[in-house]
Amino acid sequence: MASIKISSVRKVYPGNVEAISDLNLDISDGELVVLVGPSGCGKSTLLRMIAGLESITAGEVRIGDKVVNKLEPAERDIAMVFQNYALYPHMSVRQNLEYGLKNRRTPKAEIEQRVNEAARILEITRFLDRKPRQLSGGQRQRVAMGRAIVRQPKAFLFDEPLSNLDAKLRGQMRIEIKRLQRSLKTTSVYVTHDQLEAMTLADRLVVMNAGRIEQVGKPVDLFERPASLFVAGFIGSPPMNIFELATLRQLPGTTLPASIPAKADLVGIRPEALRLEEPAEPFIALEGTVELIEPVGGESHVYVNLNGIETLATVVVQGRLAEGEGSHIKLFMPASALHSFVSETGQRVE
Amino acid sequence: MVENRPWLDALTHLVLVVGVLIVAFPVYVAFIASTHEPSAFVRGVMPLLPGDNMVETYSRMLGEGLELAGTPPVWLMLTNSFWMAMIIAVGKIIISLLSAFAIVYFRFPLRTLAFWTIFITLMLPVEVRIMPTFAVVADLGLLNSYAGLTLPLIASATATFLFRQFFMTVPEELMEAARVDGAGPMKFFKDILVPVSITNIAALFVIMFIYGWIQYLWPLLVTTQEQFYTIVMGIKRLMAQTDREPDWNLVMATVILAMLPPVLVVLSMQRLFVKGLVETEK
Known part of the structure; x- marks a missing residue:
C-alpha cells in the first residue's frame, strides 16, 4: 500500500x-x-x-x-x-x-x-x-x-x-x-x-x-x-441546463436575483432543481410548451421548449407530469440552485 | 444454415461422392498396380482387383530397392525424406515465430524495412535462386548432408507473414498483462504467445512438412550419394529406365509408401485443426 x-x-x-x-x-x-x-x-x-x-x-x-x-x-x-x-x-x-x-x-x-x-x-x-x-x-x-x-x-x-x-x-x-x-x-x-x-x-x-x-x-x-x-x-444525468443571462434578461417581466455575480454571463441549473411551483425565495420564471416526456420509472424527464430561448430545457419531475405533451407549462429557477459561469473562461464565479 | 430439403441433401452428397471418387480412384489404381506383377499394368486392360504380388513387391522395395535403377531401399529414402521434411518444418516454424515476434512486438530502427525485406523474399523461391544457393552450399561443404538438404529451405517468408498477421490479432492487453505480471519478452513469448498460437503452428507444420516432403529439385542437386536420396527422387529414378518398360508395380508401391507419412501427419494434426476452427476466443 x-x-x-x-x-x-x-x-x-x-x-x-x-x-x-x-x-x-x-x-x-x-x-x-x-x-x-x-x-x-x-x-x-x-x-x-x-x-x-x-x-x-x-x-x-x-x-x-x-x-x-x-x-x-x-x-x-x-x-x-x-x-x-x-x-x-x-x-x-x-x-x-x-x-x-x-x-x-x-x-x-x-x-x-x-x-x-x-x-x-x-x-x-x-x-x-x-x-x-x-x-x-x-x-x-x-x-x-x-x-x-x-x-x-x-x-x-x-x-x-x-x-x-x-x-x-x-x-x-x-x-x-x-x-x-x-x-x-x-x-x-x-x-x-x-x-x-x-x-x-x-x-x-x-x-x-x-x-x-x-x-x-x-x-x-x-x-x-x-x-x-x-x-x-459532464457530471449529472441528465446534464445541467445552461442559459445565457442576456437572453433571460430580455424575457418579459423578469428580474434577475441579486445573488448572481456581476461578472457572470451564464447560469446553469440542474434538471432536478427546476420547480413547477413558485418557490419562497427569489427566482427566475420561465414559460414554454412541453415537447417530450420520457418516463424513466420513478421519475420523468421532461423536455420543454421555452419561449424566447432556443435550447430545450430538461426538467426531472418526480413521478408523472400532470400535463401532457404539447401543453403549456411554467418553470421556476430558485436563486439558490443557480450556478454562475463566465463563458469566456468557462469557469464558475461566486 | 440448417435447411431441410431432401433433394438438396441428396444432390450435395452426390457431388461429394463424385469428388471423392475423382480424387481417390487414381490412388486406388496405384495400389492395385502395386499388387500385381510388372506386366499387368501395361497389358492394355488394367486390373481393378488386388493381385497376389503385394507382399513380394513391398518387401523388395522396402528392403533392397532396385539396383538396376540406382535406387537404394525405400525405407532409407523414407527416413531421409522424413528428417528433411521434419527439420524444414520445425526450422521454418521456429525461425518465423521468432522473426514475427520481433517484427510485431519490438520497436527497432528499420523495422518496417526488415519486414518488407523478408516479405520480398516470397518472390525468390529456391528455384529462382538455385545457382547462387547451390554455390553457397557447395562452398560451405554441405553437399551430401542433412544441413545442405534443409538449411536453404528453412527461411520462410510465408510463415513469418502468417505469424505476423496472427500476432497482430492477439490483443495487446495480453502482452501488457504479462508485463505487469513480471514476464520479460522471452518469457511472454514462451509462456503466452506460443501456447496461444498452437493451432496456427499445427496448421503451418502440416503445410511445411508436406512442402519439405515433396521437394525434388533441391535434393537432386545437393545429393550425389545414395544414402542421402529422398523418396521423391527415388520415384523419378525408378521411372527413368533405359530401353525397357519401368516396373510399374515397383513404382506404384514406392508411390503408395511415399504417400503414407504425409497422410499420417495430416491425420494426427486434424484434431488441432478442428480445435483451431472451434476456438474463436483469444
Whole structure:
C-alpha cells in the first residue's frame, strides 16, 4: 500500500500530439480515485503512465516514496485490471492467478494460500480449474480482479473494467469493487467514462478534459459546485441546463436575483432543481410548451421548449407530469440552485 | 444454415461422392498396380482387383530397392525424406515465430524495412535462386548432408507473414498483462504467445512438412550419394529406365509408401485443426 504522487507530468506522442499537459495529482494511501472524462481526454494515458505501459515525456510519478518513471511495470508493484480482462486463454483460472506470483519467485505454499484466499473472497473457487473461455463475462471479471488481488500490490489500476458487462451486472460488480477496495484498503486508480460509475465508486473524483484536470474533489462536491462549465455538463444525468443571462434578461417581466455575480454571463441549473411551483425565495420564471416526456420509472424527464430561448430545457419531475405533451407549462429557477459561469473562461464565479 | 430439403441433401452428397471418387480412384489404381506383377499394368486392360504380388513387391522395395535403377531401399529414402521434411518444418516454424515476434512486438530502427525485406523474399523461391544457393552450399561443404538438404529451405517468408498477421490479432492487453505480471519478452513469448498460437503452428507444420516432403529439385542437386536420396527422387529414378518398360508395380508401391507419412501427419494434426476452427476466443 502506498500513495501515488504525480508531478508536472506531460505526455507527448510522436507527431507532437500532447495527450497530457502538466498534470499534478496526489493520491493518498488507501484512497479510491476515479479518473473520468470523455474519450480522448487522456485518462487512460495517465493510468497507463502510472502502470508503466506508457512512457512519461516529462515530470515525475512516485509510488510510495520511489520515483518509478524508468521502472518496468512489474517493478512498480502495481496490478492492473483491463477492460477486456486480458486473461491468458490457454491457462486455467488457477494458473492465471498464479502466473504473476510464479514470475516473482513466491514460495509455492504461499502462492497456493494466496490464490485460495483470493478465490474465496471473489467466490471463484469452483472455477479454479476451468479455462477462461468457459466462464461468463462477470466471472472473467472476477478472475481478472483475482489476478490483481493475489499480488497484494501497492496499488490497483482499473482501466474501464466494467464496460464489457451488461448494465445489471455492471451495477453489481460496481458494488463489489467498492466493497473489496474498502476491505483491502489498497490505493486504487479507476478509469471510466461512465459518470454514474464514477460518482458511486469514487472517494475522490478527477474530471479530465483535453489532457488537463478540470476539477478534483468528492463526487458530491463536484455535483453541487462544479468548477467549470465542462464539469457541470459532464457530471449529472441528465446534464445541467445552461442559459445565457442576456437572453433571460430580455424575457418579459423578469428580474434577475441579486445573488448572481456581476461578472457572470451564464447560469446553469440542474434538471432536478427546476420547480413547477413558485418557490419562497427569489427566482427566475420561465414559460414554454412541453415537447417530450420520457418516463424513466420513478421519475420523468421532461423536455420543454421555452419561449424566447432556443435550447430545450430538461426538467426531472418526480413521478408523472400532470400535463401532457404539447401543453403549456411554467418553470421556476430558485436563486439558490443557480450556478454562475463566465463563458469566456468557462469557469464558475461566486 | 440448417435447411431441410431432401433433394438438396441428396444432390450435395452426390457431388461429394463424385469428388471423392475423382480424387481417390487414381490412388486406388496405384495400389492395385502395386499388387500385381510388372506386366499387368501395361497389358492394355488394367486390373481393378488386388493381385497376389503385394507382399513380394513391398518387401523388395522396402528392403533392397532396385539396383538396376540406382535406387537404394525405400525405407532409407523414407527416413531421409522424413528428417528433411521434419527439420524444414520445425526450422521454418521456429525461425518465423521468432522473426514475427520481433517484427510485431519490438520497436527497432528499420523495422518496417526488415519486414518488407523478408516479405520480398516470397518472390525468390529456391528455384529462382538455385545457382547462387547451390554455390553457397557447395562452398560451405554441405553437399551430401542433412544441413545442405534443409538449411536453404528453412527461411520462410510465408510463415513469418502468417505469424505476423496472427500476432497482430492477439490483443495487446495480453502482452501488457504479462508485463505487469513480471514476464520479460522471452518469457511472454514462451509462456503466452506460443501456447496461444498452437493451432496456427499445427496448421503451418502440416503445410511445411508436406512442402519439405515433396521437394525434388533441391535434393537432386545437393545429393550425389545414395544414402542421402529422398523418396521423391527415388520415384523419378525408378521411372527413368533405359530401353525397357519401368516396373510399374515397383513404382506404384514406392508411390503408395511415399504417400503414407504425409497422410499420417495430416491425420494426427486434424484434431488441432478442428480445435483451431472451434476456438474463436483469444
